[in-house]
Amino acid sequence: MARRRSGGITIKSRRDLNMMIEAGQIVAHAKANMIKAAEPGIETRELDAIAEKTIRKLGAVPSFKGYNPGMSMPYAFPATICASLNEEIVHGIPGRRRLKDGDILSVDVGAIYGGVHGDSAFTVGIGEISKECQQLMDATSESLDIGIARVRAGGRIGDISNAIQRHAESLGYYLVKQYVGHGIGYAMHEEPQIPNYGKVGNGALIRKGMGLAIEPMLNIGTSDTKVLEDGWTVSTADGSLSAHFEDTVIVTDEGPVVTTRLA
């Protein structure tokens, strides 16, 4: 039986749109609390505990904990956040690793509230970081902003992808191609895929009411990735540094509404 091809989910009601904003704000609070705590000496599992506590206190449930996409993953994701250090790109598992001065940590966090999801990521410098790290982080967050600025009902996903690609590559960085952004709403991962590279006018149609999780991942040395022995953590193939920023955005007639930044 063939599955009907979908152009992406659309949020069905005003109530659910408002819930998307609520879910996003809960994620934004979790991010703010982690950023305050991200100092040399803290373990990544402590940041995970801060995020889980914030999300549950605000009446939501972590999206990632127990998430099992099936396919090749050996077990469900065991934590509220993904904590990916330095050359790690995404899906790092928080644990006893202690952050040191000069590290950069990419944190990904999601929550479900009222039946809908928010998903967001950021990279934070720990203590004093190098100029190289700061430039990589700035380029990645700028790429996200530039991608979000291309979100327009009636446009194409490729418009977003292309803007991200052009900015990152103009600064000499490599984009991760194996992992992509995604539609989001009633499920965390929905159609359409949102690659961080592409052509203007290509890809799925962007429609009013769609939720989009846009998430550029920029590397210093290569686009190639590898999965570590734990089966989850994705690292750059060459060990070069990586940064990741992500926001959840709703497409409206008035333009993109970013749910996962503090209002």
Ligand code: MG
């Ligand atoms: Mg995410």
Ligand code: MG
């Ligand atoms: Mg995501």
